[in-house]
Amino acid sequence: MYVCGAHVTKVGRHYEKSVSALAAEAAAPVVNACGEPDALVVSTYLSRFQDSFGNLGSLLAEYLDFKGEVYEVSSGDGSGGAAVSLAVRLVKAGFKRVLVVGADKSNDFQSKRAVKDLQTLISPYESFYGLTYAGAHALAARLYMSKYGVSREELAQWAVVMHENATAVSHAQLPFPVSVDKVLKSHSVAQPLTLLDSHPFSDGAAAVMITSESSPVSIEVASASAPLTLAERDLTFMESAKMAMEKLGNPYPEAVEVHDAFSIAGVIALESLGLAARGKGLDYLIHSPRRVNPSGGLKARGHPIGATGVYQVAEAYFAITDGLGKLGKVSSFLVHSSNLLGANTYLSFLREV
Amino acid sequence: MEVSPSVVWRNKPYRYRLEVRRCPKCGRAFREEVEVCPKCNERTERVRMAGRGKLLSWAKVCQVPEGFEDFSPLYFGLVELEDGSRIIARLTDVLEEPKIGMEMEAVLRKVRADGSTGLIEYAIFFRPAF
Structure with a gap:
């Protein structure tokens, strides 16, 4: 294909x-x-x-x-x-x-309506008393940070790299750099996550x-699923991403777009895909900042919810044919699309023929 | 009308009493009226989750959804209950920053009232145990 x-x-x-x-x-x-x-x-x-x-x-x-x-x-x-x-x-x-x-x-x-509409992603018995998309990720973030001893400052690196990558992408929503300090001081969305840990509202x-x-450009796909109910899974790992990656034969791509609706989701995705060891997703990001979400990711390119996965595959195609942002041209590209922190994972692996 | 009487009525077992439907064979719990386990074809049993547990993670939701403005900020906890099951629930009576590992207990609280009908929704919240 x-x-x-x-x-x-x-x-x-x-x-x-x-x-x-x-x-x-x-x-x-x-x-x-x-x-x-x-x-x-x-x-x-x-x-x-x-x-x-x-x-x-x-x-x-x-x-x-x-x-x-x-x-x-x-x-x-x-x-x-x-x-x-x-x-x-x-x-x-x-x-x-x-x-x-x-x-x-x-x-x-107004945004509080989008916040409400996004609650429809969550099982009704977890969302009905107000749990939001951001709130679910905040629970995952605190769990991850306490399990691996990751500080708030370290997690802020995700947004810094994403915004830097987006500066060279013409279709990105937020193509401006941010500092760690700015991420930490941006207003609180769902503690421990701030506004700059979060995807913008996008069309x-x-x-x-x-x-x-x-x-x-060739394409292969693989998918897998895990429980939707957040309380029924390990919020620091996406089993479905690991399973889908195994179905793909665990390729090692030159670049990857991961589904970072919030900073923490990107870190967990890198680890679940086996690109980084558990607890080491941010180290991988720091060592290969241009190879992780060269579009700026959901964080900075933006997250038009139902369209995001198609953007990612289009970007992988651009990266292989013409080059993408600060990454330039590559010959292989992995795309990770995920439903609510890994309830479902859809992977696409694109290669230069 | 945001609050549906039929939804409130059918969700009472879980929302008021933490009752779930558990499959005797695979042990999975359904938080609604799934009478036969779709995987094992066994009749599920109504059991009550434990009302006490340990806080594994928590979040303070400041950007609240439409309809929850009066209750902002909302605290949520991931709680590991004494029976080994896990639940994500609203936290209440949070007087100081919650601590991971702290003991929590279930308590019935008001979620919201419908603006046009006045219908009140209640549910089990968790609070720091005395």
Whole structure:
């Protein structure tokens, strides 16, 4: 299986555009470059709640004047990765070209509404009395920090590196540097996590075309799952990421995009993928800052929830074909997309052919 | 209306009494009315989780969701109960910074009241044990 084209819109606050307009903007150039697909796989998450609209796949098909098969794929904040996985499976099953489009909106209401909408990722019996997406990550962060003796200052390095990487990425939402001090002094979202440990609220859309026709970039996928219930897992490790990585044959990629909705999730992802030893994710980051989330990650490129996994695969494609930000050009790239801290993991491994 | 009477009613066993449905074969606990274990096909048994345990982690949520503005900040804890099960629950009576490892106990508290109907939602919270 191959990737023959990708396009992304700038991540940010698109007050002027709906989720369907953003999706069309990302999709059209890819169809023009690669040709008409046999199937369209669409992912979104928050827009269903923000725009009270749950039929994006069909509307996008109408806009593209596409008459083939349409699927909408959902797996929480890992929806983008799930859509890419399914598209690769569809091509493997016989389709020549499958277009994947991830599009989402987080900013159509004030942020506390997005905070509420993101609670829908969490099991109802854990979310109903107010546990937030950030709160779940904060529980993981304190557990991790106490288990491995990691300080608040050390954890802040994640945001510093991500923002630095984003400065060279034109579609990133937050392309400005931050200092450790600024991370620590930014206001508290869910202690021990601060605003600058957290993903921004993002709108955006990305598209990639998966094909069986020989192309300069190949793609393989692997996925695995763990309990959704947060209390039922080790919050300092993502078993599903480890299992999916084993299915891929534990490759050692030149660069990786991990799903760092919050700093702690990025650190845990590096360890769960086996790229760093347990408790040593930040050491890996410090030694290879350009090879971890060269886009700036969810932290600084941004996190349009249901579109994020498609952005990551598009970025991997850019890194192999043209080069990406401060990383430049590489020949292999691993993408880690995750639903609620590893309830589901969707990995894509892209290589130069 | 944000609070649904039927949802409040059907969730009473877990939210008021920490009752779960446990599979006698695989031991997994369902925090709602899953009457037959979907994996083992065994009839699940209603059991009550322990009301005391040890705090493994906690978070102070300052950016609260819409509808919880009056209760900000919200404290949450990951608690390992005396029966070995684990729970994520709201913490209450937090007078000083919680300490990892401290003993916690269950207590019934008000979660919120619906703005239009006045329907009140209650649930088990955890507080530092006396």
